[in-house]
Amino acid sequence: MRHIIRFFALLCIQFGTGFAETKFEPHQVVRPFKAITDAPHVGTERAADFVKDDELVLGVKIGKASRAYPINMLTSPHREIINDKLGGKNIAATW
Amino acid sequence: MYDRDVKNKTLTFQVSGMLWQRSLVMRDLETKSLWSHLMGKAMDGQLKGTSLDLFPAAMTTWGEWKQRHPNTTLLAMSRSAMRFDKRVWENASRFVYGTTPHVTGKSISVALQHLQKKKIVQTPDGKQHLLFTYSDHGKRVQSFSRMINGKALNFLATENDTMTDQETGSTWNAVTGRCLTGKLKGTHLKRIPGTISYLRAWQIFFPNAKVIP
Numbered sequence: 001m002r003h004i005i006r007f008f009a010l011l012c013i014q015f016g017t018g019f020a021e022t023k024f025e026p027h028q029v030v031r032p033f034k035a036i037t038d039a040p041h042v043g044t045e046r047a048a049d050f051v052k053d054d055e056l057v058l059g060v061k062i063g064k065a066s067r068a069y070p071i072n073m074l075t076s077p078h079r080e081i082i083n084d085k086l087g088g089k090n091i092a093a094t095w
Numbered sequence: 096m097y098d099r100d101v102k103n104k105t106l107t108f109q110v111s112g113m114l115w116q117r118s119l120v121m122r123d124l125e126t127k128s129l130w131s132h133l134m135g136k137a138m139d140g141q142l143k144g145t146s147l148d149l150f151p152a153a154m155t156t157w158g159e160w161k162q163r164h165p166n167t168t169l170l171a172m173s174r175s176a177m178r179f180d181k182r183v184w185e186n187a188s189r190f191v192y193g194t195t196p197h198v199t200g201k202s203i204s205v206a207l208q209h210l211q212k213k214k215i216v217q218t219p220d221g222k223q224h225l226l227f228t229y230s231d232h233g234k235r236v237q238s239f240s241r242m243i244n245g246k247a248l249n250f251l252a253t254e255n256d257t258m259t260d261q262e263t264g265s266t267w268n269a270v271t272g273r274c275l276t277g278k279l280k281g282t283h284l285k286r287i288p289g290t291i292s293y294l295r296a297w298q299i300f301f302p303n304a305k306v307i308p
Binding site for chain 1: 096097098099100105106107108109110111112113114115116119120121122124129131132138139147150151152153154155156157158160161164165166167168169170171172173174175176177178179180181182183290291
């Protein structure tokens with residue numbers, strides 16, 4: 001009986017929810033990286049030193065504050081996540 | 096773009112160095128919980144089961160962003176890659192724009208190529224009634240709820256990043272979601288946080304989710 005229940009439960013997990021959430025089995029590929037918490041930012045007047053007009057950015061506006069995060073600065077295992085503060089909110093910029 | 100404030104705690108995320116489903120796993124320094132980067136959900140540790148709230152963010156070109164937000168600031172670090180400029184969108188078939196289950200109950204996604212062609216895509220999906228819009232200027236995608244005053248509006252794409260709703264005939268800005276002229280002038284559609292993702296990565300996380308079309 002217990003087997004039947006277990007089988008049925010498995011069926012529900014597989015099909016009942018529309019998709020099965022794969023078991024969380026992470027594996028370590030590189031060492032952890034230090035969290036980035038104090039990343040510098042500049043206004044538009046100095047932006048040309050850092051980014052070109054046709055580069056992709058992830059832009060966010062919170063209240064009256066807005067900030068752009070160039071994808072070319074986020075891409076790499078030692079970056080990926082920028083712990084930041086904008087418009088009074090604590091945000092993690094990541095793509 | 097995640098909100099780091101969770102249950103009266105401000106979390107600080109680091110790259111854990113782990114991968115799950117070929118995707119980044121984040122770790123927060125405060126509780127050491129492990130988070131799926133794509134789902135924004137704690138998969139293990141003290142906060143297991145918790146999902147991070149999102150802020151709507153746009154992936155666009157710097158040129159388009161600063162024109163739209165003249166007072167913007169810019170992350171000012173060295174480049175760690177060079178390949179992400181507007182030419183990335185020439186390979187649109189590699190990308191989807193999607194929302195995660197925490198935001199819309201289940202993942203909803205649309206093929207970028209389809210969206211580029213149609214300019215707007217609507218989902219009839221249950222309670223959500225989503226609207227995805229694409230702008231050639233900046234090649235950006237955004238998503239909105241179509242619900243206004245308890246009713247879902249149906250949109251038709253018109254020229255220059257505008258659209259018209261069939262119910263009132265009002266004209267809307269398809270990027271900002273603001274009604275420009277007509278009965279609903281001044282009304283804003285609610286923005287829904289979504290993300291551009293690689294199709295391959297999205298399908299690993301949501302193998303049974305239908306990508307529109």
